[in-house]
Amino acid sequence: MEKGWGLILDSEPVGFYVNKPAAFNLSTPRLNHHNKGSIMFPGIEFPVNLNRREDQAAPLSSDENRMVVDEVDFFKPTNIIVKKENSHGGAPPTDVDVNTGLHLLTANTRSDQSTMEDRISLDTEDKRAKNELAELQVELERMNAENQRLRGTLTQVSNNYSALQMHLVTLMQKQQQQILRTPSPREQESLEGKSEEKKHQAGGPVVPRQFMELGPSGTTETDEPSHSSSEERTQSGSPQNNIEVASKEFSLSKNGNRNEIAPHHDQDKTNFRDGKGIGREESPELESWVPNKAPKLNTPKPIDQATEATMRKARVSVRARSEAPMITDGCQWRKYGQKMAKGNPCPRAYYRCTMAVGCPVRKQVQRFSEDQTILITTYEGNHNHPLPPAAMAMASTTTAAANMLLSGSMSSADGLMNPNFLARAMLPCSSSMATISASAPFPTVTLDLTHSPNPLQFQRPPAQFQVPFPGQPQNLSSLPNMPLPQVFGEALYNQSKFSGLQLSQNMESAQLAHQASHPQLHQAQHPSLVDTVSAATAAITADPNFTAALAAAITSIIGSSHSNNNNNTTSTNTNTNTSITTSNSNKTSSFPGN
DNA sequence: CGCATTTGACCGGCGC
DNA sequence: GCGCCGGTCAAATGCG
Ligand SMILES: [Zn+2]
Numbered sequence: 294m295e296k297g298w299g300l301i302l303d304s305e306p307v308g309f310y311v312n313k314p315a316a317f318n319l320s321t322p323r324l325n326h327h328n329k330g331s332i333m334f335p336g337i338e339f340p341v342n343l344n345r346r347e348d349q350a351a352p353l354s355s356d357e358n359r360m361v362v363d364e365v366d367f368f369k370p371t372n373i374i375v376k377k378e379n380s381h382g383g384a385p386p387t388d389v390d391v392n393t394g395l396h397l398l399t400a401n402t403r404s405d406q407s408t409m410e411d412r413i414s415l416d417t418e419d420k421r422a423k424n425e426l427a428e429l430q431v432e433l434e435r436m437n438a439e440n441q442r443l444r445g446t447l448t449q450v451s452n453n454y455s456a457l458q459m460h461l462v463t464l465m466q467k468q469q470q471q472i473l474r475t476p477s478p479r480e481q482e483s484l485e486g487k488s489e490e491k492k493h494q495a496g497g498p499v500v501p502r503q504f505m506e507l508g509p510s511g512t513t514e515t516d517e518p519s520h521s522s523s524e525e526r527t528q529s530g531s532p533q534n535n536i537e538v539a540s541k542e543f544s545l546s547k548n549g550n551r552n553e554i555a556p557h558h559d560q561d562k563t564n565f566r567d568g569k570g571i572g573r574e575e576s577p578e579l580e581s582w583v584p585n586k587a588p589k590l591n592t593p594k595p596i597d598q599a600t601e602a603t604m605r606k607a608r609v610s611v612r613a614r615s616e617a618p619m620i621t622d623g624c625q626w627r628k629y630g631q632k633m634a635k636g637n638p639c640p641r642a643y644y645r646c647t648m649a650v651g652c653p654v655r656k657q658v659q660r661f662s663e664d665q666t667i668l669i670t671t672y673e674g675n676h677n678h679p680l681p682p683a684a685m686a687m688a689s690t691t692t693a694a695a696n697m698l699l700s701g702s703m704s705s706a707d708g709l710m711n712p713n714f715l716a717r718a719m720l721p722c723s724s725s726m727a728t729i730s731a732s733a734p735f736p737t738v739t740l741d742l743t744h745s746p747n748p749l750q751f752q753r754p755p756a757q758f759q760v761p762f763p764g765q766p767q768n769l770s771s772l773p774n775m776p777l778p779q780v781f782g783e784a785l786y787n788q789s790k791f792s793g794l795q796l797s798q799n800m801e802s803a804q805l806a807h808q809a810s811h812p813q814l815h816q817a818q819h820p821s822l823v824d825t826v827s828a829a830t831a832a833i834t835a836d837p838n839f840t841a842a843l844a845a846a847i848t849s850i851i852g853s854s855h856s857n858n859n860n861n862t863t864s865t866n867t868n869t870n871t872s873i874t875t876s877n878s879n880k881t882s883s884f885p886g887n
Numbered sequence: 888c889g890c891a892t893t894t895g896a897c898c899g900g901c902g903c
Numbered sequence: 904g905c906g907c908c909g910g911t912c913a914a915a916t917g918c919g
Contacts, residue, residue, distance in 0.1 A: 629910095
């Protein structure tokens with residue numbers, strides 16, 4: 294089964310390579326910020342956990358692990374090889390085999406002096422110079438690698454930030470919905486039906502429903518009984534890299550509340566694969582997934598069902614850079630199909646959520662034809678089961694996006710209001726963009742977690758399918774003066790060997806932070822290392838100013854890296870060009886983040 | 888041996 | 904009606 298080991302959407306494995314002094318020493322590529330040593334950003338009143346894992350502090354070995362990327366290597370073998378070598382050598386042998394392809398220079402300089410002098414001494418000198426050059430080259434490459442890492446880090450931070458932003462928007466949206474309109478019957482249903490007991494226990498305020506509860510109220514609570522192991526599974530793909538060991542201390546907060554819900558989807562099991570054989574209509578509310586061709590079934594069904602159908606039909610696609618075949622979103626996926634898409638050389642893979650038996654969630658994974666370093670993951674449906682925090686991150690985000698979209702599509706008033714609201718909400722946060730466009734068969738929200746190479750590009754033109762990195766992936770092989778996009782791609786590539794992009798942790802953190810304020814939701818969580826981690830991050834990120842802190846972190850990192858790399862034209866891109874694109878049937882509009 | 892993936896078959900929608 | 908196309912199924916295959 295697929296565990297989604299590809300991109301991990303959180304920040305942790307990368308660690309923070311904050312502002313290294315000019316020494317380009319691979320052996321100490323990153324500052325050691327263990328989570329306990331969370332970084333305090335000046336002027337910000339709470340610590341930000343940068344998710345450094347302890348072992349990552351280990352100088353070379355971890356680096357090697359990170360750098361060795363051969364397996365998943367789709368695009369640029371040569372580079373990788375070089376980097377690998379570099380990562381190995383603390384001080385490279387003078388006779389370096391590392392072929393940097395920069396010999397031209399050395400040859401020239403040498404030729405001048407060597408003409409009439411004593412051959413031997415010159416030879417030795419020559420050799421020495423050569424060696425020095427080689428070393429310099431190696432160092433140069435190290436610098437490049439460092440730069441890439443920094444950029445990768447920045448990218449991840451940006452991604453995280455974007456994710457958090459999404460959460461913020463989601464929460465704001467929910468609040469808005471709560472305030473502006475009485476809860477829809479479905480919401481009421483879900484709240485009463487599911488959260489009632491929770492509310493009793495927690496006695497907390499009524500909370501905007503969790504995305505998981507968006508499904509049919511009756512069965513949504515199905516819980517996988519055996520999911521004590523869920524966390525390993527979800528994280529197993531990259532245990533070394535992904536799990537945030539740092540925050541163990543927080544685990545206690547969550548461990549108590551393993552969910553109590555009895556798994557009652559036995560029926561679902563029988564119904565699984567109901568597509569044809571076993572009637573799925575017997576229990577429409579059971580919400581085992583229904584083939585998504587639900588375009589017209591709305592009429593006969595009650596409103597709830599209609600919205601459900603819409604929900605299922607709504608899609609949220611996430612674009613992120615990853616060389617890995619699939620992003621790690623914390624869920625378990627089983628591949629059930631693969632097709633060659635029409636205009637895309639890369640096949641499209643179809644996955645189904647297997648965390649619960651009847652879970653209707655499916656996703657499509659496909660590479661962006663124009664930039665194959667971009668992985669487009671399209672989610673469809675809502676989980677009908679509790680999710681581990683890691684999965685919560687992505688799921689809640691996507692669901693939020695779907696909600697946004699659907700709220701727009703359901704009532705015209707909302708439709709007008711929500712996008713604007715979204716735009717407004719995101720504006721102060723960052724350079725994000727929301728776009729509503731036509732041309733999608735399904736209402737689709739696109740979260741673009743890729744990054745624009747242009748640092749000046751704080752406002753992007755509202756083109757829907759803009760390719761953030763027009764550069765072609767092939768260019769990645771040109772190591773020294775790699776344009777930023779490629780650098781990013783490579784950095785991410787390196788880091789994503791096991792984990793790739795990391796979004797989940799922070800997203801989940803936001804989620805948990807949210808939950809922290811609403812304790813009744815906690816019980817839905819699974820205790821686990823993941824939970825632990827997320828709890829920790831949640832605690833850390835519970836502060837409402839987290840985004841500000843993150844922004845500060847980003848800026849600080851940017852500043853530092855800028856100082857180090859400013860000669861590099863491709864230097865840090867400061868803007869997180871997260872864009873939200875919603876495709877509706879008939880309109881196209883965009884909301885530049887700022 | 889059980890499970891996940893692979894992969895060609897199949898199905899429904901849609902346009903011509 | 905036919906063919907294309909996106910999406911899904913399920914037998915075959917591979918893997919641990
Ligand atoms: Zn699910």
